[in-house]
Amino acid sequence: MKNPIVQCVPNISEGKDIKKIEYITEPLKHQVGFKLISVEPDKDYHRSVITLIGNPEDMIEPLIKFFMRAQETIDMRKHQGEHSRMGAVDVCPFIPILDITIEECVSYAKLLAEKVAQELNVSVFLYAKAAQNEDRINLPDIRKGEFEAMNDKMKDPKWMPDFGPTEMHPSFGVVAIGARIPLVAYNIDLSTTDEKIARSIARAIRQSSGGFQYIQAGPVFLEERGHAQVTMNILDFKKNPIYRIFETVQMEAKRYQVDVTGSEVVGLIPKEALCDSVKYYRLANKESFNKDMEISELIVQSKKYLKLRDFDELKIIEANL
Amino acid sequence: MKNPIVQCVPNISEGKDIKKIEYITEPLKHQVGFKLISVEPDKDYHRSVITLIGNPEDMIEPLIKFFMRAQETIDMRKHQGEHSRMGAVDVCPFIPILDITIEECVSYAKLLAEKVAQELNVSVFLYAKAAQNEDRINLPDIRKGEFEAMNDKMKDPKWMPDFGPTEMHPSFGVVAIGARIPLVAYNIDLSTTDEKIARSIARAIRQSSGGFQYIQAGPVFLEERGHAQVTMNILDFKKNPIYRIFETVQMEAKRYQVDVTGSEVVGLIPKEALCDSVKYYRLANKESFNKDMEISELIVQSKKYLKLRDFDELKIIEANL
Numbered sequence: 331m332k333n334p335i336v337q338c339v340p341n342i343s344e345g346k347d348i349k350k351i352e353y354i355t356e357p358l359k360h361q362v363g364f365k366l367i368s369v370e371p372d373k374d375y376h377r378s379v380i381t382l383i384g385n386p387e388d389m390i391e392p393l394i395k396f397f398m399r400a401q402e403t404i405d406m407r408k409h410q411g412e413h414s415r416m417g418a419v420d421v422c423p424f425i426p427i428l429d430i431t432i433e434e435c436v437s438y439a440k441l442l443a444e445k446v447a448q449e450l451n452v453s454v455f456l457y458a459k460a461a462q463n464e465d466r467i468n469l470p471d472i473r474k475g476e477f478e479a480m481n482d483k484m485k486d487p488k489w490m491p492d493f494g495p496t497e498m499h500p501s502f503g504v505v506a507i508g509a510r511i512p513l514v515a516y517n518i519d520l521s522t523t524d525e526k527i528a529r530s531i532a533r534a535i536r537q538s539s540g541g542f543q544y545i546q547a548g549p550v551f552l553e554e555r556g557h558a559q560v561t562m563n564i565l566d567f568k569k570n571p572i573y574r575i576f577e578t579v580q581m582e583a584k585r586y587q588v589d590v591t592g593s594e595v596v597g598l599i600p601k602e603a604l605c606d607s608v609k610y611y612r613l614a615n616k617e618s619f620n621k622d623m624e625i626s627e628l629i630v631q632s633k634k635y636l637k638l639r640d641f642d643e644l645k646i647i648e649a650n651l
Numbered sequence: 652m653k654n655p656i657v658q659c660v661p662n663i664s665e666g667k668d669i670k671k672i673e674y675i676t677e678p679l680k681h682q683v684g685f686k687l688i689s690v691e692p693d694k695d696y697h698r699s700v701i702t703l704i705g706n707p708e709d710m711i712e713p714l715i716k717f718f719m720r721a722q723e724t725i726d727m728r729k730h731q732g733e734h735s736r737m738g739a740v741d742v743c744p745f746i747p748i749l750d751i752t753i754e755e756c757v758s759y760a761k762l763l764a765e766k767v768a769q770e771l772n773v774s775v776f777l778y779a780k781a782a783q784n785e786d787r788i789n790l791p792d793i794r795k796g797e798f799e800a801m802n803d804k805m806k807d808p809k810w811m812p813d814f815g816p817t818e819m820h821p822s823f824g825v826v827a828i829g830a831r832i833p834l835v836a837y838n839i840d841l842s843t844t845d846e847k848i849a850r851s852i853a854r855a856i857r858q859s860s861g862g863f864q865y866i867q868a869g870p871v872f873l874e875e876r877g878h879a880q881v882t883m884n885i886l887d888f889k890k891n892p893i894y895r896i897f898e899t900v901q902m903e904a905k906r907y908q909v910d911v912t913g914s915e916v917v918g919l920i921p922k923e924a925l926c927d928s929v930k931y932y933r934l935a936n937k938e939s940f941n942k943d944m945e946i947s948e949l950i951v952q953s954k955k956y957l958k959l960r961d962f963d964e965l966k967i968i969e970a971n972l
Contacts, residue, residue, distance in 0.1 A: 534895065537864065539890065540863065540864045540865055540887065540889075540890025540891050541863060541864065542861065542862065542863060542864075543858065543861045543862065543863075543864070544861055566861065568861075569860065569861025570861050574855065574899070574902070574903070577899075577902045578895070578898075578899060578902075581895070581898045581899075581902075582895070584934075584935035585930075585931050585934040585935045586934070587934075587937060609906075610906050613905075613906040613907070613908075614905035614906045616908060
């Protein structure tokens with residue numbers, strides 16, 4: 331019998347108050363058919379990334395409860411953070427992992443979108459592979475203007491939501507729900523407090539300004555940690571492997587006498603993405619590479635070469651299946 | 652009074668027989684209004700790159716004579732070389748340098764195209780900024796299939812030439828004439844004879860397979876010199892500066908235990924492109940950078956950092972004005 335497995339990664343606009351985050355995510359815990367893998371709050375972003383893995387069918391009702399608790403708890407009119415955002419639940423993608431096509435993921439995205447619109451009276455945009463037209467494929471295009479601009483933006487027929495009212499919910503804002511192939515959310519730490527340097531480096535690597543094809547990147551200053559960071563999505567890690575981005579950022583940083591001091595994966599990463607990068611460094615150092623190495627060894631090597639911090643086995647998709 | 656200056660860079664499919672090359676280019680020498688800057692034959696490519704600088708108006712008649720001599724001398728049915736090609740004169744772009752717009756360059760391209768078609772009975776495609784439709788912007792799309800496929804290709808209405816007969820001239824082949832902004836034709840030498848390694852590296856950096864936005868790149872094995880090379884066009888050196896490509900090629904080469912042993916500019920390069928790269932290395936090495944340095948100093952620095960070979964002042968556009 332078919333047992334489809336997806337990864338579902340809702341992001342909420344609350345990254346500081348652990349009690350609120352606990353309350354909002356509680357309906358996703360101890361459920362049949364899927365696992366709550368991680369909740370990653372970020373104080374500087376004022377945002378948490380939540381990762382579920384399992385059968386999408388079983389996720390829908392608990393997700394609705396989770397959306398309702400976010401609506402109840404978060405007031406976007408008071409929200410400020412380093413990450414751009416437009417809603418209490420800001421985005422919610424379904425990602426095929428095993429025994430499921432991207433088209434089936436699109437169907438689940440639409441099902442969830444319809445229910446969220448109905449039961450919360452919230453406007454929903456379908457994005458990425460679920461997008462109904464080209465303008466809505468890229469999340470940054472939908473989110474442009476952020477929460478503050480959304481009510482006006484939806485008055486333009488071009489930006490009518492796919493589900494729900496054209497009037498914005500005053501405290502929730504709007505949400506993008508969709509389906510996409512796995513991406514790697516990856517950040518590189520810089521030994522500087524100067525966000526402008528992070529911005530110049532982000533421009534050098536990102537597709538929109540001449541850099542690599544499958545990279546979205548931007549600068550951020552992490553107040554808590556006290557340094558700047560290049561934050562990015564690697565949309566196709568096979569075509570733009572992590573090591574290549576890591577090395578290019580390091581190379582660009584040199585002109586500012588800045589070092590790369592660390593890097594982090596947000597959410598999950600496919601094992602293959604780490605293997606590809608470890609392989610590069612092993613070969614470049616004239617060392618042997620064994621693609622069937624133990625996962626614990628892969629983690630040691632990844633931490634060594636990519637200076638990964640806050641990383642453990644549970645961040646690797648395959649370790650959670 | 653306005654004195655428009657363009658660069659015009661016809662490429663011919665003869666890179667071995669110096670006497671033939673002399674004969675073909677003779678009508679371009681000692682002319683009023685423009686200068687023949689260089690003739691760069693390449694035996695492995697079996698191709699020569701010819702560079703003119705000056706008033707485009709004055710170039711047209713001498714160029715027609717040059718085209719006629721190429722037609723008289725080169726038989727494409729016998730041509731073999733490392734570089735893809737489709738005609739005796741393979742491509743001829745006009746590039747705005749001073750006091751002229753790209754649109755005016757397009758007009759000169761069309762004028763030349765019409766005359767070549769008429770006087771040589773040769774099929775001409777307009778490309779780059781002169782292209783009449785989207786399929787013809789990229790030269791590699793027009794040239795796909797090369798000389799051998801062109802007669803069949805032109806039977807498809809989609810590939811009807813812009814000027815001249817739909818039947819291919821049997822010995823000349825076809826030519827692309829157009830206008831474009833300055834690009835940098837740049838090659839990086841590898842310490843290997845393995846063309847496959849050059850291909851993998853080319854894939855890592857070129858736009859079509861996930862690399863940098865404004866890079867076209869491919870592999871080549873240089874028989875005469877006895878090593879492989881990554882050959883490329885940098886279409887926008889401001890967005891993809893040379894140093895970034897040079898460093899990325901070096902980084903990728905490491906996994907094969909291959910070194911970058913040198914690099915070369917084919918044709919001319921804007922001074923600014925060299926300055927940008929020298930600046931990067933000076934800053935990365937914590938050295939001062941003076942953008943008004945003497946051109947002789949700029950050359951010394953460029954050779955040092957980019958391992959440039961066969962390079963002198965006359966390869967810098969500004970030194971020829």
